[in-house]
Amino acid sequence: MFKKVLVANRGEIAVRIIRACRDLGLKTAAVFSEADRQSLHAALADEGVCLAGFKPADTYLNMDKILRAARETGAQAIHPGYGYLAENEKFAARCREEGFVFIGPSPENIRLAGNKLMAREMAAAAGVPVIPGSARGVVSRDEALAIAAETGYPVMIKASAGGGGRGMRICSGPEELKEEFSIARAEAAAAFGNDTLYIERYLQNPRHIEFQILGDSSGRVVHLGDRECSVQRRYQKLLEEAPSPALDGVLREKMGAAALKVAQSMNYFNAGTVEFILDEKKNFYFMEINSRIQVEHPVTEMVTGIDLVKEQIRLSAGECLDYDFSSVPGRGWAIECRINAEDPENSFLPSPGTVERYRPPGGFGVRLDTHVYQGYSIPPYYDSLLAKLIAWGPDRKSAISVMSRALREFVIEPVKTTIPLHRRMLADKSFADGDYDTGFVRKFIPVDEDED
Amino acid sequence: MAESPKRLEIRAPIAGVFYRRPSPEDPPYVEVGDTVKKKQVLCLLETMKVFQKIKSPADGKVVEIVARNEDPVADGGLLMVLETD
Structure with missing residues (x-):
């Protein structure tokens, strides 16, 4: 068992993790932004490192600063909490490479879970029911229309790199699908850097x-x-x-x-x-x-x-x-x-x-x-x-x-x-x-x- | 003679981060010297991951942009100044 855990998060979940560590007899190191100097997680941890800046990109999302804090405090493991770097494959891999235990799934797990289309294919292959829709990425509008005709409307266009409600569009008929498909593609490319889309039947209020x-x-x-x-x-x-x-x-x-x-x-x-x-x-x-x-x-x-x-x-x-x-x-x-x-x-x-x-x-x-x-x-x-x-x-x-x-x-x-x-x-x-x-x-x- | 223009201050309705453009690749919503219409979007304010559009309360002209792009602004902080007729 490691002796010190760096908590790479803020708010209630950082407090939650610090408490669990303390119950297990582990030391904790907090990181906190300049806006979080008075935050409870910073007060409860055994020690803390201030990450210069306010915005998430400069602080809780900044891998270099967080890994540096882990080295400085001598932590052996990093708990990412949820949000921020929790589902960042690159961060999990960097922790591993730089000698820290990432308290969470493997980088391979994170990569697969983050690719919604691949995860769906894997579930289907394991014999688990998936919502009727495209078996692979949909590249053209005509392909989208053909699949939607098969599954029946309304359908949902989803971005493979989306999830959690992001990168989704509901289409009630072929006209709407024609219109939305290219927009969804451009949006997915801009928001996630990956324009792979797939189509599923839309279930109302499930x-x-x-x-x-x-x-x-x-x-x-x-x-x-x-x-x-x-x-x-x-x-x-x-x-x-x-x-x-x-x-x-x-x-x-x-x-x-x-x-x-x-x-x-x-x-x-x-x-x-x-x-x-x-x-x-x-x-x-x-x-x-x-x-x-x-x-x-x-x-x-x-x-x-x-x-x-x-x-x-x-x-x-x-x-x-x-x-x-x-x-x-x-x-x-x-x-x-x-x-x-x-x-x-x-x-x-x-x-x-x-x-x-x-x-x-x-x-x-x-x-x-x-x-x-x-x-x-x-x-x-x-x-x-x-x-x-x-x-x-x-x-x-x-x-x-x-x-x-x-x-x-x-x-x-x-x-x-x-x-x-x-x-x-x-x-x-x-x-x-x-x-x-x-x-x-x-x-x-x-x-x-x-x-x- | 037209009436002398009135100074209209645009302030942050809540604390947040000030953005002059819809996304880093896009041009700013407005520049100093631009004429703006009532309800035209002047800037964005991000508070707790929610973006709200700050719209012009009147027709006018942008005379000063006080807040800096991507800087934090306080509740009621001055963002920009317009001149209206």
Whole structure:
């Protein structure tokens, strides 16, 4: 086991990782931008290195500066968190070359997961259902039209280098497809430096369900159950729960087996997620692999009792998995609400500023992962995620009660947050019934007027 | 005689990073001396990964661009100055 870990991130996830390291008796080194000098992760780590600059490109995305900080602090391993360099194949490879353990998947895993078309081909080859569409990259408009005619409209044009909601266009008919294809191609080239596109049938308001994966260096892969992630706005998740209210035991087992097949066929190492979509007839389709620890990982931790970040560290140190999903049966229910510094009443406009009044919730079944404190000044340069509020209960109904109560207690002022939106969603009958899909959030927010 | 022009300050509605152009390859939205129409985009402000277009509140002329491209600006910080009739 290494003795010191450099945490190459900021915000709540950096705090989360520092805590896991401390629990394992490891020293931590933080990196922080000039805007994050007063940040909680910088205060909690054993030591810190200031990265000159404010913007992500100069700081948390800057490989040279981060690797230099790792050398200076004598860290043996680097945890990238999520976002920033977490899914950067080049960074993972550089860590390896420069003698650091990258706490995460192999560069090969990251490369495959980042190529959405290759991942889709691999899933199909492993016998896992994929959404009907093109079997390979689509190079011409005519080819796109022929495929769409076969799968049926509406279709979605996707960029192979996209993912997570980026680089996608929905087309309701051939006219639209003709028009959008060239634009999508130019956009993909500009945004991702790769203009490979593919086409899939577009499923209206499906559910989004994912499985947590862990792999060890001996090639053993396990899954730790599912998470329901259908509460989204513009493909950004707002609330997640585990397990999914949409799955019964049979379907859960089938989807879990499919997730394992995908992970095994790519020789997956460390923590990752296999994402599926589920249509209203409960057909499931592989969507993508996320080669990182995810924002919503705590809901899985609450129902399995397994600390996923500690597992990431342990696995990276060469230790093995000696359990699987059948040996860690789900215990109760967990829900996570993402508290963002955004105004849900005003097109989710970001809301940086100083937290003048802060009253965190507590009590049985409440977990709060955050970097916020009274007097904290939220910088405008980074993500708007302020806190993840997680509620646990022995069953779904009690988890909802705990979450509703915790949301009532939670005060972050005067910045605008998603707390009021979560309160409304938790009080909704279809949410209580577990009967919701990716169109759910639209019920609670004003119609967007910012589309110009 | 026309009325003397009025000075109109364009300020950041929230803190963020100031951008003069839609992307690094594109030309700036406006230059000093340009005539602008009401609702014309003057610049971008990036706050927490969200880009918002800052539009001109009136017809006028750009007389000064105060903020520097890609520099951080504070809530209410002065971005540019227009002259209107």
